[in-house]
Amino acid sequence: MAFFQAKSTSATSKHSVDPAHQPWVEKYRPKTIDDVSAQEHTIAVLRKTLVSTNLPHMLFYGPPGTGKTSTILALARQLFGPDNFRNRVLELNASDERGISIVREKIKSFARQTPRAQAVASDGNVYPCPPYKIIILDEADSMTQDAQGALRRIMETYARITRFCLVCNYVTRIIEPLASRCSKFRFTPLDSTSTSSRLSHIASAEHIDVSPEVISTLIETSGGDLRRSITYLQSASRLSSSTNPPVPITPHDIQEIAGVVPTAVINDFAKTLGVSVVEDMDVDDLPTNWKLKGFNAVQKKVKGIMREGYSASQTLSQLHDTIILHPTLPARQKAKCALAFAEADKALCDGADEELWVLEVGLRIHKAVTTS
């Protein structure tokens, strides 16, 4: 496979890390843009720029783990080759100070440098090495408005010798003048086929056994985030290989690693709230059960869940799936529940108390379901 050949000429020699101890996310980061999973449209456009070696300013946006950083790094590597990479590419991310002063000094001074002459590639390959530099601003949505404002003029003035690539999750956090100077590329969450092919590729490269169920659980828990599923896979394989003798990875392991609340707990909670769960269809005796206890039952259940240490947002999102996808619940009740979930999510984002809000959601669902 092309991937393997690329790896043997690996350019990761900068850090002398034993590849066995590297996170797989780094180890299997695509080396060329053809290796990038999915995102066909973006890749097709970028491949053309490789041929013409002309690059616009770019803005990559999309949810985490869809390959934004990987794409730009791979593209830069293909354009410049490992030897020129160092002095032609400036990568800044949120772990670097990126206030307005840095934009004015560091970025500006790098942007105004005339690119140095191309060094002869040591590995014998020929790289296009166009006469400009690339500045990658990773996680650009965490830059302040002022810092972004300061970039505006810099981008235009030095456009001849410097290209910018902004990478962010939320395109709305990038100020309009910056966004309009860039050609935008949207990265979509990965579909399950490309995720699964990538995962099985890594699994076979690492010589671990994964069953199709495990792969499907990985895809389910990660929701289109390839990095997350790779990390989970690595953690699971660590756990399974460190026990003696090595045990195969089970879907349950993946769920535990992903911090997913077990389905049984959610179903139990839903039942307490008066929502019949699909497994048992005899709804008849349920109402008497909860009506006896009502509020106290819900409160006790919530306390139990909190004691088990499950995270509120995870619990709520799973409960949400249970209720919204419920086969028999009337739409009106579902709508009421959805409202409760939305409000709780906002409150949790604002940092409100978890127990209170899980309880609140529980009570509202209880009310919505019982008073129809």
Add this chain to the structure above:
Amino acid sequence: MSLWVDKFRPKTLDDLHYHQSLSIRLKSLAASADFPHMLFYGPSGAGKKTRISCTLRQLFGSGVEKLKIDQRVFISPSKRKLEINVVQSNFHIEITPSEAGNYDRVVIQDLLKEIAQTQQVDLNAKHRFKVVVINEADSLSRDAQAALRRTMEKYMSNMRIILCANSTSKLIAPIKSRCLLMRVAAPNPEEMQIVLEHVAKKLKFDLPEEASQQIAEDSGGNMRKALLVFEALKMQSPDLSGSLTIAKPDWEIYCHKVADLIVQEQSPARVLEVRAKLYELLAHCIPPTIILKTVAERVVERVDEAMKADVMHWAAFYETRMRLGNKKIYHLEAWVVKVMSLYKHFMYNFDMADFE
């Protein structure tokens, strides 16, 4: 003489009494060469910190117990000096970045980069990396969390991060996806009783079954609280027999008093009275969320079933507002007034219905 909580804190993973599967898992991870970044989460008093220190010991041996406390000074972009206490050994470093408030990002950036860029010099060390333990990770600001993202990937060769948090809700997804999640659930009453008996055995006295049961139930899954209560009880009555009354903390009694006041009478005068009491509580540094929760729980116990949901709804509502707002007392008071009016309305309607 140290407290029992500290004295009998398990030192190694083998000493831990509950969550055996977790201990086995941690042990095997520590033995394998590639130790991941980790995120421990669970309610307070469940044993997160204990597990972290045990894991560190398993990783590096007894060297991690030689701790020294340093005070580090960081300079914020606006040239303000921030002083942060840092606990470190040769192999790990422990920080609580939330001490720096809004400037926690600076601490994370400076300190982590510094550690990440220095390699382990001790050739006898078992592992090449250093471990950074970040306490109260859920109170890290968004900026600080964003600053962690690339650092965690880039400097994996020199450093591992262990985050310790009460809940994962406030952590951004990219951080969670880079860590191995370790859920530390609160121990159930039976497990707590085992621990209490273990302590009693070490101190060579008998612990009556009822006493341990009572302590375990009262502490609500908080092992630290259970041990503290246990020690206090032992001080009060050395033989631990007969009916024990576990003294509730003063603030809790006070909160209950407030709740009773609300339920007894609903009038402007009563609001003033409650307000004074709330101020008193706030002045004693009881976190407003805890006040609200304790009072609400007590009120709920004493009102009619039909009202309970509403009381909790407004508690949740005003608690959120309290987080967003600045002045805590306004929101506490607003909730009190709301509950009073609800109660009055409820009673009024009820009476009318009765007359008809």
